[in-house]
Amino acid sequence: MTDLRPRRSVLYMPGANERALEKAKGIDADALILDLEDAVSPDAKVEARDRVCAAVASGEYGHRELAIRINGIGTEWHEADIAAAAAAGPDAVLVPKVNSAAEVLQLVAALEANGAPAHTALWAMVETPIALLHAEEIAAAHERLTVIVMGTNDVVNETYGLHVPGRNPVVLTAISISLLAARAAGKVILDGVYNDVKNAEGFEAEARQGREMGFDGKTLIHPSQVEPANAAFGPSEDEIEHAKSMIATFEEGKAAGQGVVTFNGKMIEELHVRDAHRILASAEAIASR
Structure with a gap:
């Protein structure tokens, strides 16, 4: 793997929240995911799309790698999202619930058709049973796909499992399979989020587990998780x-x-x-x- 850009801490920021987007400029995360999907209600998605694209265009985020998470294939917002994101030209466009190599190729074609600059990579979320069973094919589908992002909450939800300390066996299997697929294809892979933002000890334990497994970094849902993620995934x-x-x-x-x-x-x-x-x-x- 030749891509050594630090991605120890990758923080989701709600695209509809102007104050949060402004605050993100001062957070020492390696990367930010400006979110148009789960963090945005249906009636706010169009406004959030405009706000996120303007944030990318502002050039005010310093060293932070910027990704836009769009709504998934098959949703009513997907086509407009990918067109706007391609035009904005972030470092990456993150797509949830990518289920096959064919979908990777579809997304790459859409980015190219909408004029995405060469520096805009595709990131794919692996978070469904069908995706996990085809993780190797997804990871190797196209060179424009550079980062695999684990959607561990969805893995738990779609397998009817439970959130438990240390993660349940199915989740551990899912992240292990995905990590092997990413490494086989020479791609970066990011661990999923930790939900209990007030449990610093629990977060540190899960981040340490992710680092021991070989993940490049962790996706985060709160700024308080940035510093411990940087410590866990960076060499001491x-x-x-x-x-x-x-x-x-x-x-x-x-x-x-x-x-x-x-x-x-x-x-x-x-x-x-x-x-x-x-x-x-x-x-x-x-x-x-």
Whole structure:
């Protein structure tokens, strides 16, 4: 995967709320999803569409990557949403409930037909049973699709499951399958949201779980979740120093002709060094936002 742009914290902001969109300019999230779907009532969707597109055009969001979440395929707002979003030219257009590779191709064609600039990527939400069963095909369908976003609330809803601490087995299966699909296709993948915004300890535990699984970052529903997400998904100072020391030890061993190199009492190979380089590249990308 070559896309190292930081996406540790990806915050949903309601597109109908002008005050929230203004506040977002000062929130230290890596990315913002300006939402036209779940966060906007049906009678406010047209106004929200205009407001979100104007926000993108303002250029006032600094380092933050901007995505517009439009309404899904088959809804009455979808075609107007994708046309407006393509014209606005955000960093990405996020589409909910993408269920097949054919839908990915349909969305790419719509972006191109509506004049979306080359820098506007497609992000797809994987959140239904049918999508999960075809996650690999979706992730690999087109190069313009760069990010997979987990819709874990919908996974729970559509499988009749329960929200439990640590996540129920079906959700863990769903996010594992999707992560494997994303990595096989060389795509970024973002973990789903954590609903209990007042439970900081619970959020930190779930973010840590997502990082341990290999997610690039987490989608968020409240600004208070940004700082702990940045901490969970970004390399710590200890990790950075560990990576530097490992690389130096490995290079010294190779230069000395050693067939086996040990670091802190453990054998290390090229794969460990590649991971260390990835950590340093991630830290550099975060520092240069």
